[in-house]
Amino acid sequence: MTQRTALLYRPLAFFATLLSFTATAAAASATGTFEPTQVSATPNRGAGLQAFAQIERVLSHPRCLNCHVPDAPLQGDFKRVHYPPVQRGLDGRGVAPLQCATCHSTQNSPLANAPPGLETDGKPGWHMPPAHMKMSWLGLSGPALCKVFRDPKTNGARSLAMLEEHMATDHLVLWAWEPGPGRQLPPIDKPSFDEQVRTWIRNGAPCNSSEPLRTSAGRTRAALNADFAKSLRVVSNSGVLTNQTPARSQP
Numbered sequence: 221m222t223q224r225t226a227l228l229y230r231p232l233a234f235f236a237t238l239l240s241f242t243a244t245a246a247a248a249s250a251t252g253t254f255e256p257t258q259v260s261a262t263p264n265r266g267a268g269l270q271a272f273a274q275i276e277r278v279l280s281h282p283r284c285l286n287c288h289v290p291d292a293p294l295q296g297d298f299k300r301v302h303y304p305p306v307q308r309g310l311d312g313r314g315v316a317p318l319q320c321a322t323c324h325s326t327q328n329s330p331l332a333n334a335p336p337g338l339e340t341d342g343k344p345g346w347h348m349p350p351a352h353m354k355m356s357w358l359g360l361s362g363p364a365l366c367k368v369f370r371d372p373k374t375n376g377a378r379s380l381a382m383l384e385e386h387m388a389t390d391h392l393v394l395w396a397w398e399p400g401p402g403r404q405l406p407p408i409d410k411p412s413f414d415e416q417v418r419t420w421i422r423n424g425a426p427c428n429s430s431e432p433l434r435t436s437a438g439r440t441r442a443a444l445n446a447d448f449a450k451s452l453r454v455v456s457n458s459g460v461l462t463n464q465t466p467a468r469s470q471p
């Protein structure tokens with residue numbers, strides 16, 4: 221290699237190192253250092269309800285609510301209808317030619333009133349919940365909002381543990397505290413928000429003053445996946461996945 225080509229390659233090598241470094245970092249978090257909060261043996265409903273009131277202030281803030289709506293997304297600090305008009309589409313990524321990624325790139329624009337952006341697996345990751353589960357909180361408050369947020373039938377099949385992990389680590393949630401220029405931040409900072417989520421779960425995740433408290437936070441996604449892998453191994457060891465068809469008894 222001539223010195224000239226060596227020089228040309230040096231930035232590439234640096235870039236490769238950087239890539240492998242970020243890949244390791246991502247893998248470390250993907251294998252799960254996240255430890256879900258357990259429900260206390262002596263939950264305090266009042267403390268749980270107080271914590272939810274703080275969580276609600278964040279959920280109904282435009283930085284979260286603008287995507288958690290029944291129809292098209294909203295914009296800005298006053299929850300105005302998105303301009304230009306766009307549609308959710310089946311998967312929440314828009315309808316051609318106005319897919320979200322057409323304008324929302326892999327990062328925030330440095331300019332105010334320009335589309336914000338973020339990255340998922342190297343691609344533009346900006347989208348809203350899908351049409352089959354809109355996860356809309358618009359117009360809801362108190363127990364009604366709490367139930368949509370907590371119920372696996374309306375929250376994307378999430379246990380309390382999965383909800384906690386989503387709030388602690390999801391990049392769309394994190395974006396709300398780094399929304400780019402000209403946008404208000406949610407009313408409490410991220411560490412305080414995470415603490416309120418833990419307090420709510422520790423105290424049985426109450427939504428009102430009478431229903432029974434939750435006694436378990438349920439499984440994390442990682443625990444579910446591990447169980448699934450284990451049952452696959454059991455099935456493959458049993459021979460069902462090979463050609464050894466088990467002898468059938470005639471009816």
Ligand code: HEC
Pocket residue numbers: 278279283284285287288312346347348349350355368369370374375376378383386387392393394395396406
């Ligand atoms: C850019 C749009 C966008 C923004 C902004 C956004 N979300 Fe979401 N949110 C989504 C999408 C998409 C999903 C569905 C993810 C899935 O299930 O695959 C989701 C799902 C959720 C869920 C699980 C569903 C439920 O109802 O319990 C929670 C909780 C949540 N988001 C919290 C927040 C919070 C808190 C904020 C603000 C701090 C926020 N989101 C901001 C797009 C957004």
Ligand code: HEC
Pocket residue numbers: 282283284286287293294295296297302303304306307308309312313314315318319320321322323324332333334335336346347348403
């Ligand atoms: C034609 C370009 C364009 C397309 C396509 C587009 N957006 Fe936007 N979007 C914008 C612009 C510009 C802004 C910033 C407006 C501002 O801050 O004044 C914005 C802002 C937003 C915001 C508000 C963020 C906040 O809290 O301030 C949300 C939510 C949003 N878009 C969701 C979507 C979704 C979901 C899609 C796909 C279904 C989409 N957008 C498609 C241009 C676009």
